[in-house]
Amino acid sequence: DIVMTQSPDSLAVSLGERATINCKSSQSLLQSSNNKNYLAWYQQKPGQTPKLLIYWASTRESGVPDRFIGGGSGTDFTLTISSLQAEDVAVYYCQQYFRTGTFGQGTKLEIK
Amino acid sequence: VQLVQSGAEVKMPGSSVKVSCRASGVTFNSYTISWVRQAPGQGLEWIGRIIPAFGTANYAQKFNDRVSITADESSSTAYMELSSLRSEDTAIYYCAPGAYGQSKYWGPGTRVTVSS
Numbered sequence: 001d002i003v004m005t006q007s008p009d010s011l012a013v014s015l016g017e018r019a020t021i022n023c024k025s026s027q028s029l030l031q032s033s034n035n036k037n038y039l040a041w042y043q044q045k046p047g048q049t050p051k052l053l054i055y056w057a058s059t060r061e062s063g064v065p066d067r068f069i070g071g072g073s074g075t076d077f078t079l080t081i082s083s084l085q086a087e088d089v090a091v092y093y094c095q096q097y098f099r100t101g102t103f104g105q106g107t108k109l110e111i112k
Numbered sequence: 113v114q115l116v117q118s119g120a121e122v123k124m125p126g127s128s129v130k131v132s133c134r135a136s137g138v139t140f141n142s143y144t145i146s147w148v149r150q151a152p153g154q155g156l157e158w159i160g161r162i163i164p165a166f167g168t169a170n171y172a173q174k175f176n177d178r179v180s181i182t183a184d185e186s187s188s189t190a191y192m193e194l195s196s197l198r199s200e201d202t203a204i205y206y207c208a209p210g211a212y213g214q215s216k217y218w219g220p221g222t223r224v225t226v227s228s
Contacts, residue, residue: 001173040214042156049206049218050148050156061216093156097213100172101146101158 002027002096006104012112019081021107023094028074029057031098038098041070041079044106045090053092054079086111113137115207115219122225128195131222133207138217140188141165143209147181147192150221151203159205161213162190197226 003026013019029038037057042050052061054070057077067082081088089111094104118132133145146161160171164183171179175194183190190207205222208215 038213042215044156049221050208050215051218052210052214052216055210055212055214091155095156095158095214097210100170101148101161101213102172103148103156103158106155 001100002029002098002102004094004096004102004104006092006094006107008107009105010108010110012110013081013084014112015086016083017112019084019088019109021079021092021094021109023072023077023079023104025075025077025096027099029077029096029098030074037073037077038096039070039072039077040095040097041068042093042095043088043090044093050093081109084109084111113217115209115217117205117207117219117222120223120225122227123197125198125226125228127197128193129197129224130191130193131205131207131224132189132191133219134187134189135209136188138188138209140183141185143211144213145181145183145190146208146210146213146215147190148206148208148215149201149203150206151200154203157203159192159194164190194224197224199226202226 039057041054044050058070147159162169169181207219210216
């Protein structure tokens with residue numbers, strides 16, 4: 001199985017500041033036939049089910065605020081929250097769906 | 113979209129559990145149905161997925177020898193059966209459909225407790 005590694009494990013950022021979470025896969029997630037990266041990002045708040053934020057590495061799901069930005073290609077990806085809001089406190093997971101569907105270990109985002 | 117999962121289960125070590133997930137408001141055959149679990153206080157763990165239109169399933173290597181995911185198109189229901197249960201399988205099990213393997217929708221979860 002493809003291994004997904006996120007960094008950092010936890011992150012504290014001030015309100016209004018930028019938060020960046022990294023995700024590295026053990027194999028490329030880029031499908032050459034369609035030039036798509038099979039990488040998704042999820043947000044999970046305490047007591048809630050996960051919510052899909054980003055798919056194809058950079059496509060924002062409908063209704064997701066534009067402060068959530070997905071980037072990267074191949075094996076290295078980022079999720080950036082451009083201006084942290086209080087409601088963004090959550091655990092964030094990356095997931096590859098290229099082969100099977102491995103998740104990263106999660107990054108806990110808190111307010112500094 | 114509504115996803116209804118079967119109720120909580122308490123199982124003995126070594127037994128099996130079968131969790132169901134019935135979908136409505138979505139074209140069942142258009143989606144990949146993934147199963148994901150979350151142990152208490154832990155992260156998300158992908159178990160496997162099925163494409164109902166093709167009936168083909170694939171699984172995480174970790175579960176490959178003791179999990180079976182199936183789907184019944186006529187009732188828009190997917191099933192996940194896990195055998196040889198051990199205490200480490202105690203978790204909430206989610207069905208999570210999506211278009212290409214990412215999970216746009218999430219069921220409410222089914223709590224499975226493995227205890228003697």
